[in-house]
Every structure is written in structure tokens, then in C-alpha cells.
Amino acid sequence: MFTKKRIIQFCLVAVIFIAADIWMYNTLTDSFVSYVEERNYNEVGLFVQTAPENNEDIPNWLQGVSSIIPDAQAMYFDYDPNLFTFVPSTGGSPISEQLWNQYGQTTEFTAAMESAYYLEAIQLTTRYPSIIDNDQTTVRVFVAPIIAENGYEASGAVMILVPTSGASGYARLLGIFSVGAAIAFLAVAFVIMFTRDPVTGFMVLGLFIIVGIFVAFPLFEALRLSFFRNNQFSLDRWKTGLSPSYIVALWGSLRLGVSTATISTILGFMIAFLVERTSFKQKKVISTLATMPVISPPFSLSLSIILLFGNNGLISKQLLNLGNVSIYGLGGLTLVQTISMFPIAFLTISGVLRQIDSTVEDASLDLSATRWQTFKSITFPLTVPGILSAWMLVFTNSLADFANPLLLAGNLRVLSTEAYMMVTGRMNDLGGGAVLSFMLLMPTVTAFMVQRFWVSRKSFVTVTGKPSTTLTELTTAPVRRILTTLTWAVLGFILMLYLTIIAGCFVRNWGIDYTFTLENWKAIPDSWDSLTSTVTLALISAPIAGLIAMAAAMLIVRKKFPGKRLLEVLMMTPYAVPGTLIGIAYVIAFNKQPLLLVGTGAIIVINYVIRELPVGLENGITALHQIDPSIEEAAQDLGADVPTVFRTIVLPLVRPAFISSMSYTFVRSMTAVSAIIFLISAKWYHLTIKILSYSENLRFGLASVLCTVLIIIVLGVFGLLQVLVKDDKLTQKTISTR
Missing domain, CATH: 1.10.287 (Helix Hairpins)
Structure with missing residues (x-):
């Protein structure tokens, strides 16, 4: 492809376009600068005509120049008939006086004063450096005479400094x-x-x-x-971030992340295996209950835990009277994060288990291997990509979480909370919060590279174009009963937490006043605008994130191109960065031209899509690792282009991962807190921020009502997705017993 002819053609086209681009830039910039300078010159002339006759009014008049020309500074000069020149008067701005003291004796300024003596206003050609509003900039200097009543001599002169930031800003844009x-x-x-x-x-x-x-x-x-x-x-912020105090917080984050990820992955695998690889009957009920923790605000379960098992909790204090047991700290925080995040592992591993072709398992059983031997040597190794992906996703999500540690950390210090408090607390140190947040990237990137290295060393292909439509039952009745009992115990505990939220809708103030009331339901009409904007933005984000994630997964797994690893790392990065940092970084980056997005719904949608892309990408990559590329190659050999292959081959085969990606994006969009708290506006408010506001003000009844409404909406959309995005039975399988 890199022939001499094409290289010459490319260079020629590039030179022509760049030359035209430079010419257009210079032409437009010069035209705009000329227009601005001419406008400023005319406005200076109009301002001088309003000069007061009484010299005592001169200081107030000079201060009014900024209302005509934004950020302009002025200085007045009296005419001295004995010296036949102008001398500085009092009342001018400190900035203009400083510039005059530094440059007033130069040839250009002397010539300007002479022009004012001959009743001629002039603009100095040199742009002079100055400090205006603590920002270093350059200014244009205008010197204009103030004509006396007789009309043929100057009674004074005024020097006006006009910042060039407007023209330079346009040129920069x-x-x-x-x-x-x-x-x-x-x-x-x-x-x-x-x-x-x-x-x-x-x-x-x-x-x-x-x-x-x-x-x-x-x-x-x-x-x-x-x-x-x-x-x-300055390196002061990094010195502070790497101090022993914050290293302790980093160690706390790692302990929390490892414990949460490990327990969540085990729990997610256990429930996913029960649902996907056993003859258990209530699969839809289990799947619905297992995904419930991700369809509520992240801090709602923490509030339920505190109300039930806190120092004055309903169970711990009033029922069991456990005075020495505290839910605060690493144990309680691991419990809440595990409950909140194990659905990530469940959804990821479920897609992998559903894709496994049981032909190899059947062959193993036919060769007299036991169910345990078959599981240990075949089924479990084939799920390694999903297990590693699930562990990494939960680990990074745990590191980035700040809402739960904010409520339950106790004496445990974690970096996400430290970064949040540094940015939003008394220090108000955005750069310091960025340092602590970037420190969280080190363990995340390490986990990411280890997971990628492990998966790349082995082949996990099981779908080869003729997948089996049945899966063999690998569990005995006692094992299935144990799995069922453990699953129902976990889900029963989760259900109890949500029943606490529902009960809170009908009491005046949970934990204080348990009187029955319906007044809390007034929160729905009071929050109707927030509710509609939240649902609208989440519905827009879900399909966009799902399609981008599946397309990116196909390119990363199936194609070779320069920068593939860089693209993958960049797409995975948002999941490792605390949401507070992402939100603040978006405010900094997109609160100015050329992408002025802050305050619009677009910036919230973009945040949703970018933040949740890693989950869809991981699901897509994991699913594609199990699909033989020869299926797509056959379609390409028959003349199908890449979009056609993606639409007709890849997307149907990775349908479970695609639906999971859309569902997860929708739920996370509905329940987001950390990033969008900096991006919301009066027009685009978010329901979870409303819930957080009620919770902080101890109005738990109102918060419970909004949490319940949010859960109902998400469950309804879940059901609608299953109806609209029907499974074409391509990957659906039945369980057979032997």
C-alpha cells in the first residue's frame, strides 16, 4: 500500500490543504483583529466625549470605562501650560499607572502625547504586557485628547488600556x-x-x-x-500525595478493593453457575433479584445497613442489643460494596457460561470423568476470561467508589474519599484531588495488564459455527441444593435491605419516628422534572454505549491496527478514575471553547457513555474470545463488508453481552452520583442528587420514595428490553441430565 506514487500524492494533497488552511486562518484572524481594534477605537472616542467638566468627577468617570469596554483600565492626564505637555493625575487605575511608570518615557508614548496635544486620538502599535484580574495578558493602549470648551485645545488626555484577550481568544479558537x-x-x-x-x-x-x-x-x-x-x-501536590498519610489511604483502598473483588467474584460465579448451568427452575426470579443492587443509588444500601445494623440500628441495637459490634470500617464497607457490586461479576460471568459449548464436556463425561473432574478441567478453565474480567471490573469499581466509604469507612482511610474531600471540602484543592485520583490508576493498570497477559496466553474458543443447543448438568442434587440455599440466603438479605427502603416510604422518619404516613409520596410531584430528565438521558445513553462497546470489542479482538493496546487502555481508563475527578475534569475541559458543553444534557450523556464503556467492552471481548473467527471470515469471503459482518454475525452472537452492556449503562446512568454531581444544571437535574440531598438532610422518607420509584422504572425498562430485543435462540441452551 505504501507505494512511491501514493506517498507523493498524499504529500501533495497534504501540502495543498495545509497551505489553504493557513491562508484561511491568517485571513480570518487579521480581519477579526482589525474589526475589534476599529470598534475599540470608536468606543474610546465615544467614551472621551462623556468626560465631566468637574475634575472631582474624573475618578468615578474613569472607573466607568469597563462598562463600555470590558476589563478596560483608564488613566487621566492634566494639561500643564507651563510645560506644554500632559502630566499624570490622580484617580487612575493602579494597572494603568504601573504601565505608565514603566513605559511612559518611551518614544512611542511621547509621540502619543504629542498627538493628543494636537487633538488627535491614537492607538499605539505595540502590545504591552499587563496583569488584569490576576491573569497575565497584553493590552492595546489608546491615548485620546479631552477637548476644551473652546474647541481648539486639549484640557487633558486619557490613556485607556484595552485587553487583547478577545481577539487572542478568537485567534486561539x-x-x-x-x-x-x-x-x-x-x-x-x-x-x-x-x-x-x-x-x-x-x-x-x-x-x-x-x-x-x-x-x-x-x-x-x-x-x-x-x-x-x-x-x-510545582511538585508540592505530588509530595503531599506521596506522603505517609496518603500512602495509608492507598493501602486501605487496596485492601478494600481486593476483598470486595474476590468475594464479589466468588458470589457472582456461584449464582451465575446456578442460573446458567443447572436445572434450577426459578432462574428469572434469581436473575432479577441478583441485579437489583445495581438499580439503586450506591448509597441507599449503606443507609439501609446503617439503619438496620448501625450503632442505633433496628436489628443490632433494638432487637439484638449488640453494643460492641460496629458496622463501620473495613468489614462493613466490604459487605456493602460486595452487595452493591457482585451483580457486575454475575452479569459478566453469566454471559461466558451461556456461551460455552458443552460438546467437550460431554466427551469428558463419555470417557468416564466425574462431574467434578469435568468442571475442574474443562468448564472452569473456559470461564477464566470472564472471571478475570469480573474481578478486574469489581476491583476498579471498588477503588473508584466514594459514596459508600463516605458513610461507612469509619477509621478506614481510602483514597477515593480523600480525593473527594480534598476537592469539595475546606481545602478546595482540585489539583490535590487529581493527584490522589491518579494514584488509584497504578493498581488498576497493573490488574488490567495481568488480566490481559493471562488471557492472551491461552485459547478459550468454544463457539466454532456449530454450537450445541444443550448444556449438560454438572451438579448433583446435594450440590444444587447447597448452591440454591446459599443463593437464596444472599438474595434474602438483599431483599431485606430493599424492604427497609420500601418501609421507609410509609414512616414519618425512620429510626426516630415510626408513625405511618403517606406524606412522603409528595416527593414524586416535587421531583417530576428531575425524574423525566434522568430517564431521558439514560435512555439516550444506553444504546450508544452498547453499540460503541461492541464495535470496539470486535476491532480489538479481530483486527490488527497500530495503537490497538493504547485504544484499549484509554477505553478502560474511565472505570479506574474516581467519578469526582471525571466530573471535575469535564467541567475544566468543556467549560470553554471550542467544546462548551457544561450545562447541557449532552455532557451528561457523554459522561454516561464514557464511564460505562469499559463494562460493555469487557463483556464484548470476553464473548468474542469464545467465537471462532472463521465464522466472520466466511462471511467476508462471500463479500460482506465490516459493518455487515458486525450487524449480521458479531452482534447476534454477542447478543447477551450487548444486552448486558445496554442494561448496565442504563442502570448506572439512572443511579450515577459522583461524576454528574458536578455536571447537572437547573434544566438537567438528576434524581439521585435529589435523593442524596434528602438523605443528607435526614429526610429518609422522601429519599425512600424516590429510591422506590427509581427501582420500579429500572425494572420496567429491564423487562421492556427483554421484549424489544428478543433473543433469536442463537445462544439459548437447555440443560440436560445424564
């Missing part, structure tokens, strides 16, 4: 667009001229643009802040 246009044009030209499969090239290019703008750029802004203090390079 235009420069960004020009560079972006050049990069986009060259990238498109490169893909067309030098790739064998332009469609794949454009898909890869599109993904890089998405993660570049909405992942790398905001994190770069956060990283830049961590190395700067008061606009000067």
Missing part, C-alpha cells in the same frame, strides 16, 4: 479549529490512500477521536493541574 481540520483531513486521506480496509480504518479513527476528546483530553487537564500551582510548575 480559530487555531484549534484549523489544526483540528488539518488533522482530520490528513487522517481521512491517510485511511483512504494507505489502508486495505477503509471502513475499519474509519471505525478505528472514530474510536480514537472519541477517547481522545472525552478521555485523554480531560485527564490531561487534570494531570496538568496536579503539576501547577498558581499558574507555576
Whole structure:
């Protein structure tokens, strides 16, 4: 593809476009600067005509210049007839006086005063440095005469400093667009001229643009802040972050993450195996109950735990009178996070177990292997990609969680809470919070690389084009009863926590006043706008995140292209970064041109999609690892292009992962807290923020009502997804006993 002719053509096209781009940039910039300077010159002339006759009113008049020209500074000069020149008067701004003291004796300023003497206003050609509102900038200097009543002599002169930030801001914005246009044009030209499969090239290019703008750029802004203090390079924040105090918090995060991920993965595997690989009957009920913890705000289960098992809890204090048992700390926090996050492992492992072709298992049993030997040597190894993915997703989610530690950490210090408090607490140190958040990336990236290395060393293909439609029962009746008992015990405990929330809807104030009331239900009409905006944004985000995740998974697993590992790491990064940092980084990056998105619904949708992409990507990669590439290669040999293969082959085969991705994105969008708390606006408010506000004000009844409504909505959308996105039975299997 890289022939001499094509390289010459590409270079020629690039030179022509870049030359045209530079010419257009210079032309537009010069035109705008000329327009701004002419407008400022006219406004200075109009301002001078309003000069008061009484010199005592001059100081107040000078201060009014900023109402005509934004951020302008002015200084007045009296005419001295003995010296035949102008001398500085009092009342001018300190900035203008400082500039005059530094440059007033230069040739250009002397010439300007002479022009004012001859009744001619002038704009100095040099742009002078100045400090306005603590920001270093350059200013244009205008000197204009104040004409006396006789009309033929000057009674004084005024010097006005006009910041060039408007013109320079336009030039900077235009420069960004020009560079972006050049990069986009060259990238498109490169893909067309030098790739064998332009469609794949454009898909890869599109993904890089998405993660570049909405992942790398905001994190770069956060990283830049961590190395700067008061606009000067400094390592003070990193020295603080790496101090023993915060190393203890990092160790606390690791302990919490490892314990939560390990227990959640074991629990998720146990329930997923019961649902997908046994003849257990109530599978839909179990699946629904197992996914319930992700369909409520993350802090709602913590509140239930506190109300039931806290120091004054209903069970721990009033029923069992356990005075020495505390739910606060590592144990209680691990319990709550495990309950909240094991559905991630359950959904991930369920998709893997559902994809397994039992032909090899049947062969093992036919060769007189026991069920345990078959499970240990065949079934379990085939689920390793899903287990590792589930462990990593729960681990990173545990590190990034701050709402549960905020309520239950007790004496346990974790970095996510420390970062949140540093940013939003008394310190208000955005850069310091960024440092602590970036420290969380180190264990996450390590876990990610270990998981990728392990999966790449082995083959886990089981779907080869002729998948079996049945799965062999690998459990005996006693084992199945044990799994069923443990599963119902776990789900019963979870159900008790949610019943606590429902009960809270009908009491005046849980834990204080248990009087029955229906007044709490007034929270629904009071929060109707928040409810509709939350549902709308979540419904928009779910299909977008699902399609992008499945397309990215197909490219990463099936295609070879430069930067594949970088793309994968960038797409996985948002899951490891605390939501508070993502939210603040988005505010910093997208609260200015050219992407002014803060305050709109678009920034919330983008946050949802980017934050939940890793789950869909992991599900898609895990599912594709089990599908033989020859199925897609056969379609391509028959003339199908990449979009057709993705739509007709890949998407149906990874349907469980696709549905899980959409469902998870929708739920997480409905229950998000940490990131969107910085991105909401008066028009686009979020229901969970309303619930958090009620909870912080101890109005648990109102919060319980909104939690219940939110759960009902999510369950309804879950059911609707199952109806609308019907399974074509391609991967559905039945359980057979031997």
C-alpha cells in the first residue's frame, strides 16, 4: 500500500490543504483583529466625549470605562501650560499607572502625547504586557485628547488600556479549529490512500477521536493541574500525595478493593453457575433479584445497613442489643460494596457460561470423568476470561467508589474519599484531588495488564459455527441444593435491605419516628422534572454505549491496527478514575471553547457513555474470545463488508453481552452520583442528587420514595428490553441430565 506514487500524492494533497488552511486562518484572524481594534477605537472616542467638566468627577468617570469596554483600565492626564505637555493625575487605575511608570518615557508614548496635544486620538502599535484580574495578558493602549470648551485645545488626555484577550481568544479558537481540520483531513486521506480496509480504518479513527476528546483530553487537564500551582510548575501536590498519610489511604483502598473483588467474584460465579448451568427452575426470579443492587443509588444500601445494623440500628441495637459490634470500617464497607457490586461479576460471568459449548464436556463425561473432574478441567478453565474480567471490573469499581466509604469507612482511610474531600471540602484543592485520583490508576493498570497477559496466553474458543443447543448438568442434587440455599440466603438479605427502603416510604422518619404516613409520596410531584430528565438521558445513553462497546470489542479482538493496546487502555481508563475527578475534569475541559458543553444534557450523556464503556467492552471481548473467527471470515469471503459482518454475525452472537452492556449503562446512568454531581444544571437535574440531598438532610422518607420509584422504572425498562430485543435462540441452551 505504501507505494512511491501514493506517498507523493498524499504529500501533495497534504501540502495543498495545509497551505489553504493557513491562508484561511491568517485571513480570518487579521480581519477579526482589525474589526475589534476599529470598534475599540470608536468606543474610546465615544467614551472621551462623556468626560465631566468637574475634575472631582474624573475618578468615578474613569472607573466607568469597563462598562463600555470590558476589563478596560483608564488613566487621566492634566494639561500643564507651563510645560506644554500632559502630566499624570490622580484617580487612575493602579494597572494603568504601573504601565505608565514603566513605559511612559518611551518614544512611542511621547509621540502619543504629542498627538493628543494636537487633538488627535491614537492607538499605539505595540502590545504591552499587563496583569488584569490576576491573569497575565497584553493590552492595546489608546491615548485620546479631552477637548476644551473652546474647541481648539486639549484640557487633558486619557490613556485607556484595552485587553487583547478577545481577539487572542478568537485567534486561539480559530487555531484549534484549523489544526483540528488539518488533522482530520490528513487522517481521512491517510485511511483512504494507505489502508486495505477503509471502513475499519474509519471505525478505528472514530474510536480514537472519541477517547481522545472525552478521555485523554480531560485527564490531561487534570494531570496538568496536579503539576501547577498558581499558574507555576510545582511538585508540592505530588509530595503531599506521596506522603505517609496518603500512602495509608492507598493501602486501605487496596485492601478494600481486593476483598470486595474476590468475594464479589466468588458470589457472582456461584449464582451465575446456578442460573446458567443447572436445572434450577426459578432462574428469572434469581436473575432479577441478583441485579437489583445495581438499580439503586450506591448509597441507599449503606443507609439501609446503617439503619438496620448501625450503632442505633433496628436489628443490632433494638432487637439484638449488640453494643460492641460496629458496622463501620473495613468489614462493613466490604459487605456493602460486595452487595452493591457482585451483580457486575454475575452479569459478566453469566454471559461466558451461556456461551460455552458443552460438546467437550460431554466427551469428558463419555470417557468416564466425574462431574467434578469435568468442571475442574474443562468448564472452569473456559470461564477464566470472564472471571478475570469480573474481578478486574469489581476491583476498579471498588477503588473508584466514594459514596459508600463516605458513610461507612469509619477509621478506614481510602483514597477515593480523600480525593473527594480534598476537592469539595475546606481545602478546595482540585489539583490535590487529581493527584490522589491518579494514584488509584497504578493498581488498576497493573490488574488490567495481568488480566490481559493471562488471557492472551491461552485459547478459550468454544463457539466454532456449530454450537450445541444443550448444556449438560454438572451438579448433583446435594450440590444444587447447597448452591440454591446459599443463593437464596444472599438474595434474602438483599431483599431485606430493599424492604427497609420500601418501609421507609410509609414512616414519618425512620429510626426516630415510626408513625405511618403517606406524606412522603409528595416527593414524586416535587421531583417530576428531575425524574423525566434522568430517564431521558439514560435512555439516550444506553444504546450508544452498547453499540460503541461492541464495535470496539470486535476491532480489538479481530483486527490488527497500530495503537490497538493504547485504544484499549484509554477505553478502560474511565472505570479506574474516581467519578469526582471525571466530573471535575469535564467541567475544566468543556467549560470553554471550542467544546462548551457544561450545562447541557449532552455532557451528561457523554459522561454516561464514557464511564460505562469499559463494562460493555469487557463483556464484548470476553464473548468474542469464545467465537471462532472463521465464522466472520466466511462471511467476508462471500463479500460482506465490516459493518455487515458486525450487524449480521458479531452482534447476534454477542447478543447477551450487548444486552448486558445496554442494561448496565442504563442502570448506572439512572443511579450515577459522583461524576454528574458536578455536571447537572437547573434544566438537567438528576434524581439521585435529589435523593442524596434528602438523605443528607435526614429526610429518609422522601429519599425512600424516590429510591422506590427509581427501582420500579429500572425494572420496567429491564423487562421492556427483554421484549424489544428478543433473543433469536442463537445462544439459548437447555440443560440436560445424564
